[in-house]
Structures are given as C-alpha cells and as structure tokens.
Amino acid sequence: MGMISKLIGIVFAAAGFILLFFGMNDTSGLSFVYSLLGLITMSFGFALLTAGKPKEEKPPPPTVTEIRCNDCDFKEIRDFKKGDYVLKPVEDACPKCQTGMTIEGVYIIREEPKETYNV
Amino acid sequence: MQLGADNEFSWIINIAFFAFIMIFSLYGAKFQIWQYLKQIEIGLHEMKRMFVESRQTAIETFKEYGLSEEVVAKELDQFMDYFTIMPVDLDPAGILKRLDHLLDVRRDRFQEFVAELAPESGESMNQNLENTLEVTQVLGLIYRVVRHFYILGKKTGSQIMIMQIHMQMPDLLRLAKAYFDAIGAFSEGKPIGDGVGPLVITKFAREYGATPESYNHEISREVGYYMVEVEGRTVYALRATGPGGTVGKPGFGVKNLMEKYGNKISRIITVDAALKFEGETLGRVAEGTGAAIGDPGPEKHAMEQAATEYGIGIEAIVVKEDEAAAVGIMDKKILDAVPEVIERIKTVIQKRTKPGESIILAGIGNTIGIGL
Incomplete structure (x- = not known):
C-alpha cells in the first residue's frame, strides 16, 4: 500500500504540474480552469506522497529483575514479578553454590534515541 | 506568460488576487489563532486520554484492597480536586515553618484518604497507593489547567493567552507523558529513577556491614539511618524507609542527626537525582556544593541551616x-551509575575528612x- 500510494502520488503530482504549466501558457478563457485543476491534482499528489502511516505507539520495554548470588558470580535476569524490590532477599538458593541470593536491580532498558546532534 | 491574459475573464484573476491580499492582511492573525486552537485541541485530547487511563489504573489498583469499584471511583473523583494553599508570602518571616506545617497536614490527609480507600492494604503498599494517587492528580491538574486557558482563550479571543498555551504545549505534553508512563511503576x-539516592545509601552501607536490622528508624518522618564505620570515620547513612514509595523528611533527618551528634560531624554529603540538560548522557555523575534536594523549601533549608550553624561543608x-x-x-x-557514585563518596570521605570524624551521608x- 505504501509504495503504490507513493507511485500514484508521483503520477498525480507530475500530471498536475503539466496541467498547471499548460494552463499558464494558454491564453484562452479556460486557462484558469486548467491551472486550478493542475494545482488541485498536484496538491493531491503531494498529499499522497507525504502521507505516512499513523504513528504506532511502541509498547514499553519489559521490566526485568536482576538476581545475584551473595557469594559467587551467579546472575539471573527474569521478568519482574509483583512484590519484587531492589535488595530483597530471594527465597531460592543459588543453583551454583547453594547460598542466598538478592535482587540487585529492577530496571528497564530504554531504546537509544535515534536523533544524534553533532554539537 | 500571464495567467488568463488578454481575455474576457482576466478581471476574475485580478479580483481574486486583491481579495487574497485583503483577506490575509485583515484576517491572517485569525487564521493563525484558529490553527493554534486546533493544535491545542489535539494536545488536550491526548492529555484527557492520559488522565482517564491513569484514573482507571488508580481505580483498578485501589479496588484490590477491599472496596468496590463504584465506591473507589466515587471517592477518587472527589479527591482529584484536593488542593493545597501556599502560605502567605507578604510577611516572609517564618514562611518555611508554615509551609512545612501545611505539607505535613497535606501528607496526613493523603495517608488518611488512602487508608480509608484501601483498608486491606499494608503500610508499604499504602505509600505506593499514595504515589499512584498523586500521579493521577498531577495528570488531572495539567489537563484542567490547559483546558481552562483553551476555553478562556476561545471565549475572550485573547491571542496572547492562546499563543502562550500553544507555545508551552510541547513541554506540558512531555511532562504529562512522563507521569503517564510512570503510573505503572507506582501502582x-x-x-523509579528518582530512587537512586536511597539505593546508593543502602548499597554503600551494606559494603560496610549494614543490614536491614541495623537500620535506625524514624530520625524524622519516614526517614532512618545506618551507622557504619568507614576507614576510621563514622558514617550516618540516612535515607527514607522503603520499599514503599516515600521521600520522607530527610532534611529534618539531617538536622536531627546534627543535633544528636553535632560536635563530631565534619561533613554532610547528599546524593540525589538531578535533571540533566538535553544532550547530556543519562546516568552521568556530577559533583557540586550544597544540598541536593528538590523539595519546596523546608527540607533544603533545614540542611543548609544545620551545615551553616555548625560551620561544616555540605556537598552534593x-x-x-x-x-x-x-x-x-x-x-x-x-x-x-551506582558503583561510580559509591566510589566518589569514598573519595570525598578519604580526601576531605580525617579518621575519627563523623559524616552524614x-x-x-x-x-x-x-x-x-
């Protein structure tokens, strides 16, 4: 749909331009009619060319819970569960060394903004 | 080349041309105002959507704790208009004390309302519900203020009123969106990002052996502290009590600690989140002088006053x-950014305090x- 509408837009804009140019060089009484039609066709073409899809709202990034072992370097990242909070001791023991674990972080990773400013 | 030149219809072009000039010189501003109003209207619809959705989230969250949806919705709508009147500043003497008192009364009222509306909720969840309520209120307030100026501008035809609100619209929408996106976190x-200060305190204190049990509660309202030994210095690491959502009264906590251990304390270090400039990196750590706290005034004043009275350094x-x-x-x-902040705290302690001294963090x- 996107590509086709852009192509139709180009065709309309070009046809409108020709019509306008023809109207401006015509000395007959219909010159305004041609010019007006040309302008309308051109604006319709440009509207089709510049129209984009409505902005789709991106879902927010998922919140994750980072759990770390109190003794070894074991780390687990899972989805956030209601009741999780930072520095909460976790009931499950570390699968590596069987000691306690703590929630070290509850966070999201936001997308980097696309715009960059060279200033 | 002239449009419609030398024919019987050329007068139409001339009239159209002059009409165009006349209309736009006389009514150009009106067209622009109409365009501004349309853009404000679009923004207002967006603000209304955010307010309605956040209100619904608040209702859904509250109704989990004992009361029916109808009761919650009715009570919540009544409370949406709750306001606080700032103290009179024509006589500024004692204004901070009066403001602090008003903020305390307001807080009491919020706590009472939440306890009534969520009878089956615990203390920690009550604080989160309070935050949820406040976010919904903020969104409602932004929407109502913008709507007020939009309607007033339309009624009076005041261009300056419409232009002002139109110019502020992108910033207001950004603010509203920030709060709208945050409602899930509170409920x-x-x-949240603002919690980096308390997080640093606990992570720092735990490095030096502090535990949840060693936390001394209520040095001021909803604020407590850990006492830890760091390279021969005593550090009173103070923060609001979590994991419920509260900022407490840390300024008065510092003041009370100064009154308790004043002669031994040689430095106050404050840790907080600060608004970054556009272009700066998120999570960048910076240092400065003064009390890093963004309250309406009393808390910051209490900290500055304590530091000045005892003649000690205060840094942020x-x-x-x-x-x-x-x-x-x-x-x-x-x-x-937390490990970097902890490293900077250690550097401050090593460089600007001596063994045997005490520090408030x-x-x-x-x-x-x-x-x-």
Missing part, C-alpha cells in the same frame, strides 16, 4: 536524569521498590 511498586553528588527517567521505572544506565529520593 506495581517498581523502583548527583546522577543526571531527564523527567521521564526520574519518574519512570529505573533505567539500567541509572543502576549502572544523605540519600534523597523516592524509595519505591528499594528495600533496606
């Missing part, structure tokens, strides 16, 4: 964040989702 008890370490990151769910970059921020 579910997730930590901040983590740079934008509004959306400060009120939204904590970003990984903010969490990653105050972590300022909302403790939602951050345990002791």
